[in-house]
Amino acid sequence: MRPTERKLTLALGHNGYKLTAQRRSVLKAISNSHEHLTPAEVHERVNQENSKIGLVTVYRTLELLSELGLICQVHREGKSQSYTLAPSGHHHHMICSECGTVADFTDCDLGELEARLSRETGFEIEGHLLEFSGRCGDCQEQAGRNADD
Amino acid sequence: MRPTERKLTLALGHNGYKLTAQRRSVLKAISNSHEHLTPAEVHERVNQENSKIGLVTVYRTLELLSELGLICQVHREGKSQSYTLAPSGHHHHMICSECGTVADFTDCDLGELEARLSRETGFEIEGHLLEFSGRCGDCQEQAGRNADD
DNA sequence: TGCTAAATGAAAATATTTTTCATTTAGCAT
DNA sequence: ATGCTAAATGAAAAATATTTTCATTTAGCA
Ligand SMILES: [Mn+2]
Ligand SMILES: [Mn+2]
Ligand SMILES: [Zn+2]
Ligand SMILES: [Zn+2]
Numbered sequence: 458m459r460p461t462e463r464k465l466t467l468a469l470g471h472n473g474y475k476l477t478a479q480r481r482s483v484l485k486a487i488s489n490s491h492e493h494l495t496p497a498e499v500h501e502r503v504n505q506e507n508s509k510i511g512l513v514t515v516y517r518t519l520e521l522l523s524e525l526g527l528i529c530q531v532h533r534e535g536k537s538q539s540y541t542l543a544p545s546g547h548h549h550h551m552i553c554s555e556c557g558t559v560a561d562f563t564d565c566d567l568g569e570l571e572a573r574l575s576r577e578t579g580f581e582i583e584g585h586l587l588e589f590s591g592r593c594g595d596c597q598e599q600a601g602r603n604a605d606d
Numbered sequence: 607m608r609p610t611e612r613k614l615t616l617a618l619g620h621n622g623y624k625l626t627a628q629r630r631s632v633l634k635a636i637s638n639s640h641e642h643l644t645p646a647e648v649h650e651r652v653n654q655e656n657s658k659i660g661l662v663t664v665y666r667t668l669e670l671l672s673e674l675g676l677i678c679q680v681h682r683e684g685k686s687q688s689y690t691l692a693p694s695g696h697h698h699h700m701i702c703s704e705c706g707t708v709a710d711f712t713d714c715d716l717g718e719l720e721a722r723l724s725r726e727t728g729f730e731i732e733g734h735l736l737e738f739s740g741r742c743g744d745c746q747e748q749a750g751r752n753a754d755d
Numbered sequence: 756t757g758c759t760a761a762a763t764g765a766a767a768a769t770a771t772t773t774t775t776c777a778t779t780t781a782g783c784a785t
Numbered sequence: 786a787t788g789c790t791a792a793a794t795g796a797a798a799a800a801t802a803t804t805t806t807c808a809t810t811t812a813g814c815a
Contacts, residue, residue, distance in 0.1 A: 473761090474762090475761060475813070477762065477811080479763070496802085510763080510764085511763065511764040511765075513765085513804085513805095514763055516804080517763085530683065532681050532735065534679065534681075537802065537803095538803095551729050553729070554732065560727055560729065565719070570715060574700060578700065578711075578743070579742070579746075580700050580709065580738070580741065580743065581741045582738050583703065583739055583741070584738070584740070585736065585739070586683075586736065586738075588734065589720065589731050589733070589735075590732055590735070591724075591732040591733070594727070594729065597730055622792095623792085624791095625781075626780080626781070626792095626793065626794080628793085644771095660794065660796075661772095661795090662772095662773085662774095662794080662796085663794055665771095666794085686770085686772095687772095
């Protein structure tokens, strides 16, 4: 059993949820992709396989997996919600604007900035959203190759 | 003329766009609020006044004002797009999760982090999204007063 | 093996955003 | 000032996204 599947089994059991084929398919689709996927994209990919599950179930499952911390949301300007596999614990995303690949990083180091803002504005800070966008190594290479032609 | 209106006149003229009553109303609704407003909310507020403008025009106008740098988008988990008045230049938001107030700050100081990520992952970083969420001073006070009762 | 609460999915409802196109109007040239 | 024209508007419809409802199925347990 793949480590992601094992996590799913544990997280579901722990919280009184049932392990279903649909839930396994959704998580598998996400963990098989390095990109962030919208509910519609997950649905499409799952249904290309044998399974055929309903879009409503995809929505419900994405919300559940997100709650369990197995996947997390990616925020793109103007785009609809999309999800990617979550490493454990606090982390952030770098997103390739060309191919959609998501890379995680953990040490955001915003403590000092938070403290200063809190002091200066009186806000009590509870959380933050930090994402970088750019071009991944692969897409840069590809652009380089095309320029060479 | 209020400074925001002056900016609007200049930005529109500069770019070959026309100054219309609708555009003034939309910008006014946003600049009159410290909260971030969705298209539907902007529409509602504008139409409470004399004017009565179409929701489609609100959508189009928000996009235009955003392009011109007069307003900017706020990103909330699971919520639909919303906008707030933009100070000039690069900046970020702190958003009160209770009342929706948005406060801006400018010095995000992510250069070092960017450089390290770029070095370690090969990503070429082009931009970032940084938002803090928490409770504004007012909402903390109010909570304090309620606890006192 | 059977029971039951949880999960699923089809359909409908609701919400959000975009497109189309006929009508109006701001800004400019006269 | 007046008329012209490209840009802007708005009503309606279409497209897209998300949620609710409820009858049916099923995972996990006794
Ligand atoms: Mn992540
Ligand atoms: Mn802003
Ligand atoms: Zn890429
Ligand atoms: Zn507040």
